[in-house]
Amino acid sequence: AQRVTQPEKLLSVFKGxxxxxxxxxxxxxxxxxxxxxxxxxxxxxxxxxxISRESIKGFTADLNKGETSFHLKKPFAQxxxxxxxxxxxxxxxxxxxxxxxxxxxxxxx
Amino acid sequence: xxxxxxxxxxxxLKIGQSMTxxxxxxxxxxxxxxxxxxxxxxxxxxxYSVGEGTTAKGEVxxxxxxxxxxxxxxxxxxxxxAPSQTSVYFCASSYRGQGANEQFFxxxxxxxxx
Numbered sequence: 001a002q003r004v005t006q007p008e009k010l011l012s013v014f015k016g017x018x019x020x021x022x023x024x025x026x027x028x029x030x031x032x033x034x035x036x037x038x039x040x041x042x043x044x045x046x047x048x049x050x051i052s053r054e055s056i057k058g059f060t061a062d063l064n065k066g067e068t069s070f071h072l073k074k075p076f077a078q079x080x081x082x083x084x085x086x087x088x089x090x091x092x093x094x095x096x097x098x099x100x101x102x103x104x105x106x107x108x109x
Numbered sequence: 110x111x112x113x114x115x116x117x118x119x120x121x122l123k124i125g126q127s128m129t130x131x132x133x134x135x136x137x138x139x140x141x142x143x144x145x146x147x148x149x150x151x152x153x154x155x156x157y158s159v160g161e162g163t164t165a166k167g168e169v170x171x172x173x174x175x176x177x178x179x180x181x182x183x184x185x186x187x188x189x190x191a192p193s194q195t196s197v198y199f200c201a202s203s204y205r206g207q208g209a210n211e212q213f214f215x216x217x218x219x220x221x222x223x
Contacts, residue, residue, distance in 0.1 A: 009149065
């Protein structure tokens with residue numbers, strides 16, 4: 001069965017410091033992976049997806065099939081990056097998502 | 110476009126009461142989903158639908174029923190509320206197509222069962 005693990009419930013960094021949010025997955029097929037973000041008092045929204053290989057708001061994530069990881073990275077964190085981040089795996093006929101438990105990122109001034 | 114809307118925003122139920130959560134999307138999406146969000150557990154899929162008139166069970170379907178009579182609406186029902194169903198419920202929708210498609214989420218419904 002597919003599974004997504006985010007080992008850190010809480011992560012705090014200072015403004016300007018690098019940040020890495022960890023995500024590991026288990027899935028027998030070829031994974032489709034996402035990062036979703038939920039800012040305070042806003043709805044959950046897509047941050048980035050692995051197939052796009054894009055950088056959004058300075059964040060990047062590389063799929064490492066050997067380590068079954070999809071870590072989210074940003075070289076210089078900003079206070080507005082403070083939010084709950086979810087890693088998710090898409091599978092099935094309706095591309096339904098399996099989410100990790102989430103990491104609450106706090107960027108300190 | 111309003112995107113995905115949900116009603117109600119908040120609700121308090123007594124044990125054994127029933128209610129229906131409503132979800133509407135105006136993006137002509139084929140796929141719709143209901144998730145519940147609990148602290149420390151992320152979002153878990155309750156039920157989903159690939160099109161009008163079809164529904165399927167997700168990871169945690171027990172105690173819930175759904176209906177998709179119209180393409181734009183996806184209803185989640187609780188027949189007999191239990192304290193374990195205290196949660197935040199999110200509806201989402203996505204386009205049917207090739208590859209990894211973005212899901213669009215509603216604002217959520219906070220349900221408390223006392």
